[in-house]
Amino acid sequence: SKNQLILALETSCDETAAAVIRNGHEIVANVVASQIESHKRFGGVVPEIASRHHVEQITVVVEETLNQANLTFADIDAIAVTEGPGLVGALLIGVNAAKALAFAHQKPLIGVHHIAGHIYANQLIKKLEFPLLSLVVSGGHTELVYMESHGQFKVIGETRDDAAGEAYDKVARTLNLPYPGGPHIDRLAHEGEPLIDLPRAWLEEGSYDFSFSGLKSAVINTVHNAKQKGEEILPQTLAASFQASVIDVLVTKTVKAAKEYNVKQVLVAGGVAANKGLRAALEEAFAPLSNIELIIPPLSLCTDNAAMIGAAASVRFAQGKRSDMSLNANPGLDL
Ligand code: KG4
Numbered sequence: 001s002k003n004q005l006i007l008a009l010e011t012s013c014d015e016t017a018a019a020v021i022r023n024g025h026e027i028v029a030n031v032v033a034s035q036i037e038s039h040k041r042f043g044g045v046v047p048e049i050a051s052r053h054h055v056e057q058i059t060v061v062v063e064e065t066l067n068q069a070n071l072t073f074a075d076i077d078a079i080a081v082t083e084g085p086g087l088v089g090a091l092l093i094g095v096n097a098a099k100a101l102a103f104a105h106q107k108p109l110i111g112v113h114h115i116a117g118h119i120y121a122n123q124l125i126k127k128l129e130f131p132l133l134s135l136v137v138s139g140g141h142t143e144l145v146y147m148e149s150h151g152q153f154k155v156i157g158e159t160r161d162d163a164a165g166e167a168y169d170k171v172a173r174t175l176n177l178p179y180p181g182g183p184h185i186d187r188l189a190h191e192g193e194p195l196i197d198l199p200r201a202w203l204e205e206g207s208y209d210f211s212f213s214g215l216k217s218a219v220i221n222t223v224h225n226a227k228q229k230g231e232e233i234l235p236q237t238l239a240a241s242f243q244a245s246v247i248d249v250l251v252t253k254t255v256k257a258a259k260e261y262n263v264k265q266v267l268v269a270g271g272v273a274a275n276k277g278l279r280a281a282l283e284e285a286f287a288p289l290s291n292i293e294l295i296i297p298p299l300s301l302c303t304d305n306a307a308m309i310g311a312a313a314s315v316r317f318a319q320g321k322r323s324d325m326s327l328n329a330n331p332g333l334d335l
């Protein structure tokens with residue numbers, strides 16, 4: 001229909017989120033209830049706590065979303081939800097809420113892959129043009145995804161160990177910074193110089209895979225060695241050096257793949273796409289490549305949200321894809 005409205009739910013990790021998306025690309029309402037404060041003192045997301053918060057928040061967040069949108073369930077054409085990957089207990093809350101709502105209000109149900117959601121956050125900014133390449137950098141994923149058309153995802157490279165966001169969070173912990181560490185490292189990096197030469201894992205010639213665990217270990221070793229020698233390394237210097245290594249590899253491989261696959265657009269997705277250094281480096285690298293359009297969503301659409309799930313769901317909806325009441329949380333769901 002001309003005015004398609006999708007209510008989307010996202011509870012895969014530590015944000016309880018709902019959104020209403022019109023015609024696949026327009027945000028009518030977008031509500032995110034963050035649990036970061038509850039997990040901070042544990043230095044990471046505690047699955048049991050995440051599930052409990054989702055249970056407490058999901059109904060409130062859905063109601064708030066419909067209120068903000070000035071809509072009722074009668075106006076909604078379909079209900080979408082993240083089915084995986086993520087924390088199984090957290091996913092279950094969203095999946096069961098979406099199933100209950102779809103059943104009670106007799107609406108179609110659409111399960112969405114979390115990473116498809118991150119990629120489709122870009123559709124809330126620009127019309128997607130194929131073929132395209134998406135750099136997905138989140139707390140759990142680091143992937144280069146090639147797309148020839150809507151809903152077709154080909155992973156051409158992925159991390160062999162830690163995800164980029166995971167490396168950020170672990171390095172932040174080494175520097176005694178609060179969780180999530182990404183934004184803190186980002187801030188420190190801008191106050192320092194990348195004076196320490198840290199490794200860059202290029203892997204085999206032609207590979208688009210990534211590896212960040214060696215870099216993470218190198219940072220930890222640098223800190224320990226300095227401590228033993230009684231030397232002082234500024235956290236700003238470490239943050240800047242770490243960030244320089246991450247960005248160098250991410251940007252170099254993205255540019256190479258974009259050229260090789262002859263893509264029209266490069267999309268950036270996931271929480272680490274909020275990184276100011278990465279955004280600036282990508283913009284600089286793609287500026288001379290006038291036939292490739294670089295799209296980077298605003299910060300609020302890079303980190304977890306339900307608007308992106310609604311955008312991805314609209315494509316599945318248009319393709320006639322529906323889930324039924326057997327929809328289940330799938331923590332290891334493939335893209
Ligand atoms: O996509 P996301 O919100 O959740 C997952 O699906 O994983 O990503 C969260 C990750 C965390 O590791 C966080 O530290 C990282 O994104 N992150 C950042 C920045 N903002 C969030 N990493 C680097 N720089 C940032 N500015």
Ligand code: ZN
Pocket residue numbers: 114118138139270271303304
């Ligand atoms: Zn995410």
